[in-house]
Amino acid sequence: MDTYEDQKALLRRHRDTLYIAGTGTMILGLWSMAEGGLNMLATSSLQEGMSTGWEQVISSTQSIVAMLVFMILLMLIQVYVGVCARRESRGEERGSFYLVLAGIFVVLDVLFIGVEVFLATQSEYSVDETIVHLTISILSAFSDLQLIVSCLRARRLSAALEG
Amino acid sequence: MQRDFHYYGTYCAASLAGYSHEESMAIAYSAELVDHCSRSFLAALKAPLSAATTQLAFEMANARTDILGLQDITRIWASFHFLPYDLNREVGKGGRRYRNKYRLICDTNGPLLRETVRLAKGKGLQAAGLAVHVLADTWAHRYFAGTPSLVxxxxxxxxxxxxxxxxxxxxxxxxxxxxxxxxxxxxxxxxxxxxxxxxxxxxxxxxxxxxxxxxxxxxxxxxxxxxxxxxxxxxxxNPSDYYKAFCQMVYALSFLHGSHESFETERYATSTVAPWEDRIRSFLVKRQLDIMDEWHALATSITGRTLEDFSLDKYQQEYLCASPDEKNDTFLGKFILAALEQKGMVTNKIYSSGNPLAGRSIEYREGAFAGMKDYLVLISDAARRIGRG
Incomplete structure (x- = not known):
């Protein structure tokens, strides 16, 4: 049977994992933002619009702004999840809302992996890009999943030790 | 540990163990010298570089960290400052590389400590000083390993x-x-x-x-x-560990002085130190960068004599002026022999346990002809002792 010291050590391990997973979620959120932004600049329909007329330019600008806002929102949510995880790893009490958000991200990542795999079968899709996107999506899903698991384990252990 | 313990503390321990003032000074000097006997120091004396018991900061900055460099570093630090506790300890996780490093973790009262103190028996005051330096460091440096390792x-x-x-x-x-x-x-x-x-x-x-x-x-x-x-x-x-270290030093030095027949681990001369216990514990907890003055005052109280400050060049002239045949009989010559013996013993134990981190070890006495020539002097010295005995 684990001793009290063993359980405290296990709690420290889970909190450490939570801290690392939270940091990973933040970094991956910033990465997604940077990647999306660069992608947009590289394949911007604004460039196409400029060659066809001002109406097209305005329409393209609106869609770009909408996408930017969406991407920033996603990034901020991921950063929020990461910050909450890091704070909880230091013993601060946080609610469970950020865990729900992390769970949603796991689902989205899994869906995105599925989409990537499907699109990869299309002949015009770049293999290199697909591999990178898949890797990031898998890492992101793993990081969020680990965040949820380590948080729940840490909470359970903490309650057991206090009780 | 620092000079306050290695020099002044060792003097106090030697005095309590029954050594005279002059003998205690020699033991204390040797104990402190372990923290200064670098390759640079030995090179200036044209002494065997293999006897180095420490590496200075600039030597560390220049040290290679390939396999041979790491073995050289480990030989020095594991032999004199981070004596391994259990060379056969089971880890329960990790591969062979991790296990080898894990087994070099220093702790108190290990089998190698017993070997270290027994090795110094009958070998003079310099060997005694070196041995108690190693003993003291097992208390201060426990839980760390004398090999570069992040994990x-x-x-x-x-x-x-x-x-x-x-x-x-x-x-x-x-x-x-x-x-x-x-x-x-x-x-x-x-x-x-x-x-x-x-x-x-x-x-x-x-x-x-x-x-x-x-x-x-x-x-x-x-x-x-x-x-x-x-x-x-x-x-x-540390206050508790340092006090135990001091009591164990007195016990070890009593053994080396001949007051009792054997040296065993987990034994402390608490009764001998008891009259000074309150005073020692009171200055061990003083929040100061060093407590040299307090140890010095204690030394004066024990023996009534004043200690001279440690001076690195005290015995250098004697060594430099001695003929090649007489060098081993000088103060530094005896210290060098003790250092070679200690390093050879620890390296041999590590190598024999299947751990390559301290490099190969060869038993010259078994007729081997390869290895570091610096260590051949131990054969001739042993023969000389047998001849005298």
């Missing part, structure tokens, strides 16, 4: 110092580390340590570099998470 010697930054207030209550203060050369600031609780380097074998991860000088302060009581401990917290109680 063993690193520690979390969440170190908490237990500071006793005037009313007797204990306050937990976070320890702040910095990587500058400004030294430690006790008033603000900021300590210097080696910088974080993710490379496994960098010299920054040697010994207790990541903890700075905390293990060497007699007043320090702190909790931390070593990398090897699987998130288990270690409480390092």
């Amino acid at each position: 063993i010697n690193n520690m979390s930054r969440n170190v908490v110092e237990l500071v006793t207030r005037e009313d007797g209550s204990i306050d937990e203060q976070p320890v702040k580390f910095r990587n500058s050369l400004s030294g430690d600031d006790l008033s603000t609780g900021i300590f210097t340590c080696t910088p974080t380097m993710n490379s496994e074998n960098t010299v920054m991860n040697l010994g207790h570099g990541r903890a700075g000088h905390l293990p060497d302060y007699s007043f320090a009581r702190y909790k931390y998470l070593p990398a090897w401990a699987e998130y288990h917290e270690i409480l390092k109680d």
Whole structure:
């Protein structure tokens, strides 16, 4: 049977994992933002619009702004999840809302992996890009999943030790 | 440990063990010399470089960290400052490389300590001083390994110092580390340590570099998470450990002096030290960078004599002026022989346990003709002792 010291050590391990997973979620959120932004600049329909007329330019600008806002929102949510995880790893009490958000991200990542795999079968899709996107999506899903698991384990252990 | 313990503390221990003032001075000098006998020091004396018992900061900066360089570093630090506790300890995880490093972790009262003290028996005052330096360092440097290793010697930054207030209550203060050369600031609780380097074998991860000088302060009581401990917290109680180290030094020196027949681990000369216990414990907890004056005052109280300050060049002229045949009979010559014996013994034990981290070890006495020629002098010295005996 684990001793009290063993359980405290296990709690420290889970909190450490939570801290690392939270940091990973933040970094991956910033990465997604940077990647999306660069992608947009590289394949911007604004460039196409400029060659066809001002109406097209305005329409393209609106869609770009909408996408930017969406991407920033996603990034901020991921950063929020990461910050909450890091704070909880230091013993601060946080609610469970950020865990729900992390769970949603796991689902989205899994869906995105599925989409990537499907699109990869299309002949015009770049293999290199697909591999990178898949890797990031898998890492992101793993990081969020680990965040949820380590948080729940840490909470359970903490309650057991206090009780 | 620092000079206050290695020099003045050793003098006190030797005096309590029954040595005369002059003998205690020689033992204390030898104990302190272990922290200064570098290759540069030996090169200036044209002495065998293999007898180096330490590496200075600029030597460390220049040290190679390929396999041969790492073996050289490990031979020095594991033999004299981080004596391994159990060379056959089971780890329960990790591969062979991790296991080899794990087995070099220093701790008190191990089999190698017994070998170290027994090796010094009948070998003179210099060997005695060297042996008690190694003994004392097993208490200060426990839980660290004398080989560069991130996965063993690193520690979390969440170190908490237990500071006793005037009313007797204990306050937990976070320890702040910095990587500058400004030294430690006790008033603000900021300590210097080696910088974080993710490379496994960098010299920054040697010994207790990541903890700075905390293990060497007699007043320090702190909790931390070593990398090897699987998130288990270690409480390092230096005042208690240093007192036990002192009592064990007196016991070891009593054995070397001939007061009793054997040296065993887990034995302490507490009754001999008892009359001075309160005084020693009172200055061990003093929150100061060193307590040389307190140890010096204790030494004067014990023997009625004043100690001269440690001077590195005290015996150099004697060694330099001696003929080649007479060098081994000089003070430094005897110290060099003791250092070669100790390093040879520890390296041999590590190698014999299947651990390659300290390099190969060859038994010259078994007719081998390869190896470091510096160690051949041990054969001739042993023959000379037999001839005299």
